[in-house]
Amino acid sequence: MTVEEHRFEDRDRLIDAVYRQITAVLEQALAQKSRASLAASGGSTPLPLYRRLAAAPLDWSRVDVALVDERWVDTGDDSSNERLLRENLLRGNASAAAFTGMKNDHPDPFAGEDQCNLAYAALEPPFDVCLLGMGSDGHTASLFPAARGLPEALTRAAHCAAIEARRSAVTGDNLARMTLTPWSILQSRRLILLFTGEEKWAVYRQACRADATAELPVSLFIHQDRVRLEVYWAP
Ligand code: 6PG
Numbered sequence: 093m094t095v096e097e098h099r100f101e102d103r104d105r106l107i108d109a110v111y112r113q114i115t116a117v118l119e120q121a122l123a124q125k126s127r128a129s130l131a132a133s134g135g136s137t138p139l140p141l142y143r144r145l146a147a148a149p150l151d152w153s154r155v156d157v158a159l160v161d162e163r164w165v166d167t168g169d170d171s172s173n174e175r176l177l178r179e180n181l182l183r184g185n186a187s188a189a190a191f192t193g194m195k196n197d198h199p200d201p202f203a204g205e206d207q208c209n210l211a212y213a214a215l216e217p218p219f220d221v222c223l224l225g226m227g228s229d230g231h232t233a234s235l236f237p238a239a240r241g242l243p244e245a246l247t248r249a250a251h252c253a254a255i256e257a258r259r260s261a262v263t264g265d266n267l268a269r270m271t272l273t274p275w276s277i278l279q280s281r282r283l284i285l286l287f288t289g290e291e292k293w294a295v296y297r298q299a300c301r302a303d304a305t306a307e308l309p310v311s312l313f314i315h316q317d318r319v320r321l322e323v324y325w326a327p
Contacts, residue, residue: 094320095300103140103288106326110286111144113322114221117282118150121220129156129215131222131272131280132181133233134163134173137288138223142181152188156215157181160224160277161234162194164201164268171266194252194270201254201270202241208270212251222272222280226287227262230295230308234271236263237307246305246312251276278318285313286324293325 100106114130121128132138159173167174174193182191192215198204224232231237235245236257245253255269277283287296299308303315313321 094317095314095323096320097323097325100324100326103326106286106288106324107140107144110141110223110284110324111148113282113284113324114141114145114223115148115150117221118148118155121281122151122154127154127156129158129217129219129221131158131160131217131219131277132177133160133223133225134176135225135227137225137286139176139180141286142177146181146184146186148185150185152186155186155189156192157186157189158192158212158215158219159194159272160222161269161271163234163266164195164204164270165266167193167195171264201256201268204270205252205254208252209250212272212276217251217276218279218281220280221282221284222277224277224283224285224310224313226285226292226296226310228291228295229260229262230299230310231257231262232285232310232313233277234269235274235309235312236269237309242306242309245271245273246309248273249275274312277313278316280319282322283313283319284322284324285310288326290327293327296323296325 196204240256257263299311305312
């Protein structure tokens, strides 16, 4: 298990540290090759981070931004992660970045999986940075416990997998999802897990104790030796 924990007193310091980490990695990648890439999660926690990244003085015209996961709703819908990224990250300096989303015109994510995989294959991952979030149910990306499609997502050697989550307080109405697979996420050069609050810290500690991937999917990224998991947390 290769986990590096960074704990902060407050969320401003947390966001500042993750901002500095991500910009440093992207800058270094851009110095070494023609393009750099960032896979970004949805959720409310990274919003202040995305707003800061939008103004980062990087050569965003050489950066590919892609989603870690998506809710299967219209890209104009309030709960669309693509919309969240467009409104918060892909603005200002970062509006020059190339963006790859997951939602396509297929009626459900299972029907849209092949097309999504083609779009992601064209990006030629590995991602330089993959930013994960975590829910209080132990999900990360859209790898939800007991979801339809989870066993396939956990074992598939492809970038994207369709998910139908079980309804819970965490999922709300957004049950149909597309997610990056662990196969894809674990190829990332840097893997960051960003979450806040004591409740989620307790879930994370529980996931650290034993590899319980089916119950707490975040566990899979803690108990692996492929890439160091950089955990960033504040109360
Ligand atoms: C999504 C996400 C998801 C998110 C967590 C945390 O679309 O739901 O990408 O994996 O990162 O649910 O969300 P919060 O930051 O809002 O708690």
